[in-house]
Amino acid sequence: MKRSSRLLVALLCALLVLAACGLPRERGDARPSTVPVDAAEVDAVLARYEKVRDTAAELLDPKPLSTVESGAVLAIDTGTFEVAQRLARAVGGDSASDDVVRLATPRFTAYPLWFMVEVQDRAAEVNRVQIFERASAVDPWFLVASPETLLTTQLPDLRERDGVQLVVPPDSATGMSMSPQDAADRYAAVLADPASPAASSLEKDDFIEQMRAAAERNASLEDVSFTQTWSAQEVRHVLRTADGGALVFATLERVDSYEVGEGVRVTWPDDSPQKALLESGLSSSGSLRYLHQVLVSIPGGSGKPRIIGQYGGVVEAEGP
Numbered sequence: 001m002k003r004s005s006r007l008l009v010a011l012l013c014a015l016l017v018l019a020a021c022g023l024p025r026e027r028g029d030a031r032p033s034t035v036p037v038d039a040a041e042v043d044a045v046l047a048r049y050e051k052v053r054d055t056a057a058e059l060l061d062p063k064p065l066s067t068v069e070s071g072a073v074l075a076i077d078t079g080t081f082e083v084a085q086r087l088a089r090a091v092g093g094d095s096a097s098d099d100v101v102r103l104a105t106p107r108f109t110a111y112p113l114w115f116m117v118e119v120q121d122r123a124a125e126v127n128r129v130q131i132f133e134r135a136s137a138v139d140p141w142f143l144v145a146s147p148e149t150l151l152t153t154q155l156p157d158l159r160e161r162d163g164v165q166l167v168v169p170p171d172s173a174t175g176m177s178m179s180p181q182d183a184a185d186r187y188a189a190v191l192a193d194p195a196s197p198a199a200s201s202l203e204k205d206d207f208i209e210q211m212r213a214a215a216e217r218n219a220s221l222e223d224v225s226f227t228q229t230w231s232a233q234e235v236r237h238v239l240r241t242a243d244g245g246a247l248v249f250a251t252l253e254r255v256d257s258y259e260v261g262e263g264v265r266v267t268w269p270d271d272s273p274q275k276a277l278l279e280s281g282l283s284s285s286g287s288l289r290y291l292h293q294v295l296v297s298i299p300g301g302s303g304k305p306r307i308i309g310q311y312g313g314v315v316e317a318e319g320p
Helices: 003-021 039-059 063-067 071-087 180-192 197-201 206-219 273-277
Strands: 098-104 113-121 126-134 142-145 148-150 224-232 237-240 246-260 285-298 306-318
Touching: 039 063, 039 098, 039 113, 063 071, 071 142, 071 273, 071 285, 071 306, 113 237, 126 306, 180 197, 180 206, 180 224, 180 246, 180 285, 206 224, 206 246, 206 306, 273 306
Parallel strands: none
Antiparallel strands: 098 113, 113 126, 126 142, 126 148, 148 306, 224 246, 237 246, 246 285, 285 306
16 A cells, blocks of 8 residues: 555544544443442451451450441440440450341442441341441441341332442432431431421331430439430431332431539449449539431332431540
């Protein structure tokens, strides 16, 4: 082929490439996506977590947990370990009886990545519904949510597309009576004030009943002014359920405050977390801060949200 012919062919190829680059994308084109982990990687993440958790439990020291936990889970577990140290009692850490019964690995187009795993703890007779999150490609996986359910509690089926579970934006109410963030905020409002207008939009579930009963007992103490506040943290992890609703992982913060009358002392049972953190009780004023990680089921359509699992505890105490 002559040199001029080769140049002509090259120019024609270049023009064809440029023309192709100028074509509009088809509407069906999907953005690149990545799957957080496969089953083998999940096994490795869980094995690492269980090894560290067992070590921390054996040492009765929460420090190792900071390498596998973060956020509210780490705060709750650190409080649990501190209480256990003061009461000289063991912390559950034997993972030999744990079985994975469900796994959800949504797709994401950017970090952070996260996945859900439901682990049956036969020894404790609970299921732990856990979220592991990775902030970047160079970061390890951290446990960031771990609400517990009864063994008899059935999680709603999750919606899938091409075998991959779908997520829900926390501020989206599409297909539901309210958004996941709105549900968390309403729970905080109702727990803080039973007369809140939001009460009619939520199921009167066991969690509300338990928290309300505890608050009423504290409020009935003589010569003690008791107040309780609740707030909802930002919701980040939500899965779409098969009925068009959502499975929501939310964290609620609770603060119990006491103003004690002169000559009065508030005390707690010897084996309680409150006694461990406020050993001498309260004779003037003080407070206890709790974190509660809750698992909220929002049905599709007009159904009301319900809390179906929780994991929480005292994370801070202030007093004389």
